[in-house]
Amino acid sequence: MANEVVELARESMEERVEALKRELTSIRTGRASRSLLERIKVNAYGSNLPVDQVGTITVPESRMIVIQPWDPQMLAVLEKAIMTSDLGLTPANDGKVIRLNIPQLTEDRRKELVKQVKKISEEYKVGVRNDRRDANDTFKAQKNDKEISEDDMFRYQEEVQKVTDEFITRIDDIAAGKEKEVMEV
Structure with a gap:
């Protein structure tokens, strides 16, 4: 016992x-990482989903994250979720993908x-x-x-x-x- x-x-x-x-x-270190987005939830299809369940997340450069939603209508929702998060990042939306530039700390x-x-x-x-x-x-x-x-x-x-x-x-x-x-x- x-x-x-x-x-x-x-x-x-x-x-x-x-x-x-x-x-x-989830603490930002100045380097791009998929894990930065893990806590962000997106209101999609009637429920709160993690970002990686509404699109593809890639890290093409050490200071950039690219999110390509599977449904183009999700761009605005993704953008809003990122803006209201505690990440302190401003998403750049080009109509197809969202780019997050990670500034030097x-x-x-x-x-x-x-x-x-x-x-x-x-x-x-x-x-x-x-x-x-x-x-x-x-x-x-x-x-x-x-x-x-x-x-x-x-x-x-x-x-x-x-x-x-x-x-x-x-x-x-x-x-x-x-x-x-x-x-x-």
Whole structure:
């Protein structure tokens, strides 16, 4: 039972790391990437769809994204969705495709993005620590119910702490990599 608690905590922490990776891909680094458009939803055909489900996304240059909708009537809807998003990009519509030019980031904007990366990674570290707390609370309850001994409780708590430290380090490494990518000119 206690081993299952450790395993559940590990799985929850792993999910948090994967969610962090997904969230950080949407932070603009000055380079064109399909992942910049992942969070944008387009109101098409009566539902909100991701951009890649209404057209083809290509990255012909390091600073340009081209979206070619399958239905030409979707151009205006795509353009509006991009304009209202938090990307801060202005789409250029030529009647067939939408071009997004990714401008070079200023030093101040890079510093802002690094602060944003740190804030996001800290939120995920808090989540990992909450997973640790939940596991430790379960061990204490098991000890109180006489399911495990006090020595076992401490041993399992140490095990969860090792897992927590491992995931905190992974989050720090991922955030450091993204910060380096953002600061790269």
